Amino acid sequence: MALARCPSIAIDPDFEIRFPLRSPTRLYRQTSDEFFSNENLKELLGATVDLAFVDGMHKAEFALRDILNLETYASRSSVVVVDDVLPEKIEWTTRERHTTAWTGDVYKVIRFLREHRPDLDISVYDIEMKGMALITGFNPGDRTVQKHLARHEVDLAGDRYAYSEIEDLRLAIAPEPADALVDYLADLRTRRRTMRVVPKQDAQTGALYLDLLKRSLLNEIYLDDELRLLYLRDCLAGQDSFDYAVLHNIREARLENLEDLKASRRIGRFPDRNIHRSGFSHTMMGRQRLDSLHACLDAVSAGDVPGDLMECGVWRGGGCILMAGWLRVHGDNQRKLLVADSFEGLPKPTHTQDGKLDLTKEKFPELAVSKEAVRENFAVYGLLDDHKQVFLKGWFRDTLTNAPTLQIALLRLDGDLYESTMDTLQALYDRVSPGGIVIVDDYGALPMCRQAVEDFFAFRGEAVPPLTHVDWTGAFFVKPC
Numbered sequence: 001m002a003l004a005r006c007p008s009i010a011i012d013p014d015f016e017i018r019f020p021l022r023s024p025t026r027l028y029r030q031t032s033d034e035f036f037s038n039e040n041l042k043e044l045l046g047a048t049v050d051l052a053f054v055d056g057m058h059k060a061e062f063a064l065r066d067i068l069n070l071e072t073y074a075s076r077s078s079v080v081v082v083d084d085v086l087p088e089k090i091e092w093t094t095r096e097r098h099t100t101a102w103t104g105d106v107y108k109v110i111r112f113l114r115e116h117r118p119d120l121d122i123s124v125y126d127i128e129m130k131g132m133a134l135i136t137g138f139n140p141g142d143r144t145v146q147k148h149l150a151r152h153e154v155d156l157a158g159d160r161y162a163y164s165e166i167e168d169l170r171l172a173i174a175p176e177p178a179d180a181l182v183d184y185l186a187d188l189r190t191r192r193r194t195m196r197v198v199p200k201q202d203a204q205t206g207a208l209y210l211d212l213l214k215r216s217l218l219n220e221i222y223l224d225d226e227l228r229l230l231y232l233r234d235c236l237a238g239q240d241s242f243d244y245a246v247l248h249n250i251r252e253a254r255l256e257n258l259e260d261l262k263a264s265r266r267i268g269r270f271p272d273r274n275i276h277r278s279g280f281s282h283t284m285m286g287r288q289r290l291d292s293l294h295a296c297l298d299a300v301s302a303g304d305v306p307g308d309l310m311e312c313g314v315w316r317g318g319g320c321i322l323m324a325g326w327l328r329v330h331g332d333n334q335r336k337l338l339v340a341d342s343f344e345g346l347p348k349p350t351h352t353q354d355g356k357l358d359l360t361k362e363k364f365p366e367l368a369v370s371k372e373a374v375r376e377n378f379a380v381y382g383l384l385d386d387h388k389q390v391f392l393k394g395w396f397r398d399t400l401t402n403a404p405t406l407q408i409a410l411l412r413l414d415g416d417l418y419e420s421t422m423d424t425l426q427a428l429y430d431r432v433s434p435g436g437i438v439i440v441d442d443y444g445a446l447p448m449c450r451q452a453v454e455d456f457f458a459f460r461g462e463a464v465p466p467l468t469h470v471d472w473t474g475a476f477f478v479k480p481c
């Protein structure tokens with residue numbers, strides 16, 4: 001477990017931890033049968049199992065139950081490693097322990113699975129006297145073995161799959177030499193990637209979908225109508241005079257305003273930097289920052305960076321909606337999406353670094369978007385999914401420390417204030433995976449946000465990791481490995 005670099009689970013009725021565990025690990029002091037009957041592994045991990053190691057009771061039927069239980073929570077590319085499948089001596093294969101080195105009859109499970117589950121990909125390696133099997137190609141819906149499990153368990157405990165001579169046993173198991181494991185692992189890595197890689201045609205469709213999603217989030221498709229509504233609002237406020245011809249030919253009649261609006265969507269800045277003219281975009285980001293967010297998501301995927309996706313400060317939800325669309329396109333069921341906001345605007349400035357920057361809803365009602373409205377925005381894109389999304393409502397100082405995520409691959413900070421940026425970094429930075437990406441939306445626009453990033457790293461005695469600047473305000477960095 002000390003080698004794990006991702007959220008992990010360890011089960012043993014009598015464990016003893018002698019090495020520091022570097023990853024968030026849940027320890028269960030119970031048998032695996034008890035664990036699987038009491039717990040839902042998918043809920044605990046928030047994802048399917050990536051890698052499991054079966055090395056419990058040295059009895060074939062117990063190993064079989066562990067493998068079948070794990071398959072329920074596996075994907076096709078999950079790997080289950082089974083120890084003790086290739087004993088060096090036949091005396092080691094007794095069901096009760098009589099020798100110092102002892103494998104029990106776990107080897108029978110290999111013969112059994114090859115007979116009953118030829119669809120599984122099973123390779124055995126001649127490693128360290130007792131051998132090791134790697135199993136992939138799982139199908140969580142398969143019930144072939146479970147249907148007659150009681151009978152199979154009796155057969156496994158008896159002689160049906162047993163050998164009395166070690167030569168026969170090793171011939172039947174047909175192990176690969178230990179050296180071949182290196183090539184197998186390289187091949188497995190490629191296969192796991194390709195299992196996840198979207199086929200070319202789907203990739204083109206996915207790219208088109210994400211492009212259309214960005215255009216929709218920016219309301220670029222209906223920009224004329226947005227301009228019409230802004231025109232009518234100005235007329236009602238007495239700032240313009242109503243003329244049906246203007247309403248009808250808004251493009252020509254208000255060309256300059258239209259160009260301003262287009263530019264504001266490109267660069268992610270309200271016309272005249274006036275929040276009251278925020279319009280109908282679902283995000284304050286412009287196209288450049290949306291494209292950059294998209295590229296960051298691709299980068300964590302290409303780099304196999306483990307962890308969830310999270311935005312702190314979501315406003316109307318557009319950035320998170322793009323992340324939800326990206327997860328859908330990539331068929332990524334592993335990562336959760338965490339959507340954190342007060343859903344009632346910004347807190348009153350209390351930190352000296354925030355000075356008198358009062359962005360509370362009393363002054364800026366446009367900044368307060370309710371959780372229901374954000375969820376509705378997810379829903380209109382067909383992207384609301386309560387199994388994979390967590391909406392965390394409240395002030396960051398209260399909600400983030402216990403945020404239900406153990407590991408984060410991409411963290412987006414967009415809370416504007418010193419306090420909001422600092423609270424987010426303090427609560428979550430240690431959970432960002434090495435190689436994970438931290439995006440700071442207001443780095444260029446708000447000096448107090450930049451100050452919070454600098455102070456955070458200064459308090460830790462670390463340099464701010466090298467920043468990539470996206471546009472006039474957005475920047476991101478990769479957490480050093």
Ligand SMILES: C[S@@+](CC[C@H](N)C(=O)[O-])C[C@H]1O[C@@H](n2cnc3c(N)ncnc32)[C@H](O)[C@@H]1O
Nearest residue numbers: 283284313314315341342345395396414415420
């Ligand atoms: C600039 S907006 C976020 C823009 C959004 N990311 C986008 O792409 O359009 C800032 C958001 O942060 C939230 N916020 C700021 N500070 C917060 C805090 N300390 N706790 C909770 N929410 C906060 C506000 O409610 C607001 O929705």
